[in-house]
Amino acid sequence: MLSLKKYFTEGLIQFTILLSLIGVRVDVDTYLNSQLPPLREIILGQSSAYTQTQFHNLRNTLDGYGIHPKSVDLDYYFTARRLLNQVRALDRFQVPTTEVNAWLVHRDPEGSVSSAQPSPAITLENSSGLQDGTNPDNGVRESGPEQGFGEELEDLGAVAPPGNGDLTKEDIDLIDILWRQDIDLGAGREIFDYSHRQKESEVDKELSDGREHTDSWRSGGNETLDRNLLVDGETGESFPAQVPGVVDQTALSLEECLRLLEATFPFGENSEFPAGDASHLNEAVPSESESSVIQSGLLSPLLTETESPFDLEQQWQDLMSIMEMQAMEVNNTTAEILYNGTNGDLLTANYSLAPNTPINQNVSLHQASLGSCTQDLSSLFSSEIESPSMASSSALLQLAPDNSTGLNTTFGSTNLSGIFFPPQLNSTVNETTGPELPDPLGGLLDEAMLDEISLMDLAIEEGFNPVQASQLEEEFDSDSGLSLDSSHSPASFSSSEASSSSSSSSSSSSSSSFSEEGAVGYSSDSENVDFEETEGAVGYQPEYSKFCRMSYQDPSELHYLPYLEHVGHNHTYNMAPESSEKQSDFLDKQMSRDEHRARAMKIPFTNDKIINLPVEEFNELLSKYQLSEAQLSLIRDIRRRGKNKMAAQNCRKRKLDTILNLERDVGDLQRDKSKLLREKVEFLKSIRQMKQKVQKLYQEVFGRLRDENGQPYSPNQYSLQYASDGSVILIPRALADQQARRKERKQKDRRK
DNA sequence: GCGAATTGTCATCAC
């Protein structure tokens, strides 16, 4: 359960992140919040703080249908939920709690190699399925081979509040489609027949209508739609034949995001992943020329897992490491790649990394996170998707401004090693660092290397004894001192770090971190906010503005929505007396101490209102009732404690984020330090080689010099020196020694 | 039953 919780929580967070990055506003909370106490329990864990709310939600969402968070009869529960919500929807003010900008569930035409495979039935079914997405009641459920978590998710969608309306259902259906397509890639293509799933989800509603009726209805109603659709033979997805490439690529990216997530997303223990899923996943990925960067950058680690199709832990770690790299690489990777690449050839390094490294992905993700969360899909992806051929070049172009520092240092290094010296002199450098692949993780030097560097420093400062330095360097090279310190690799970072907000520890800067990382930051907050929504809590409201999904979710607003007024009503009347009793006991146990106190004191309104109402309305509420002094006192205590409780939770979250940010900053600094040390080593090597070359030239020039008699000068008696005007002059050795001593004295004096 | 982790509460300060 713990692992499931972890996967599910982080998976949803990542999923939200992915969707938010591509500009789709999706409120996962909708699926977790008021409708699904069991899932909330799974995610949030048992907590008195949350349980209080959960109990509250439970009471009001179940309407008497008892459900224990840890022993859930989901089918019964969901069915009851759906029916009740439908009834309630009849007279309910609807609140849009989910906003979807665009949903395109089809692949780009280029990627559909199998689109040539005729599959009219699937086309029909898919198109109708998509259309049916807004009208879930039209299908007939049919028992299919898939009974995994997707089923639950479908039900999950079915119990979305009626107030959320079609969009929510659409969301879930589409997500469900995407999930299933990959979860079931190993199964037959009929899996992708949306009508199958539709039928499954609605089997409890329209058993009598039969499939023939439904199919004929569909075929009749969707002919026009079908005409314009092509079908991907592998995934069964249909897509408009004339859709511009931009949109298709966008849809692909979305799909690939979901695909990636789902591949790493363990949907419960009963989810079945057929062997060879990974290979299917591989096949489903479009060819490289058209593939989005997400695919090349994100999927590749997953695709290497074909040997063990679903090593979930490994898959998950892959995803987390990728997420980590996405955060890192914008700042580090490109510079380091450039740096490493220039050990041999800068241009080669650049062009070789362009097509198959995640730089492009980095750029897009970075931009997405920097930009508005509601960024348009087309604008978000236009740079890479609109003209895929330009993707690599744009990546290169964007490298420069982002990594100007790295580039400069790179050139600095290159100038020394590559420009000043002929290739043969550069061989040592290349041999040492050439084989190194660009390391996006950032290499760190071990202590041995630091020692070597210190020794080399000593050698330099002591007048650069070439022999000594060479020996040192040989030792250094033989130790392959550029080895990375694995302890500092991102793999060692906690997964939560990937979702932690960036920036420094100060609260003010932590605000800016939200704009940088969007939904990534304060993920735990969103959980908190979720629970607070129905409770009407106002905790951490200012941070709502930092989230993409905050627009309509001011809990204080929701709190006053008329249809929420029934919150707190007791709907246990339709329960059997025994179960009602159990329910009552259960709820009693879930109540907080203050709730018990309030009940004992017969406080005529909910603790929820006591805590979360604005002060004016709170006072107004108090004035409406004739309350004793004890009651008033208790009410104020409840309000104080309730607010403080939320404040404490927020405070702890901030503290945790601060710690994580500091931890990440330390890691960044360590990487920077190691990078600088590596550069220093390179510079030292270059200087040594330069000196060797100067020495060689010196000997060559000196050896050619002849005196008046045509005899060579003795190196013991004469030496060559640079004059101040840049010329080279021959002076007696004694004089040269004198000058050297003077220089040394001056240098010592300066040091003092 | 114990210790660690988590959560709730109080006191206090700052805004």
Added chain:
DNA sequence: ACGTGATGACAATTC
């Protein structure tokens, strides 16, 4: 002056 958020410290609870 009052309400509220933030936070350290401690207690209670949960794991």
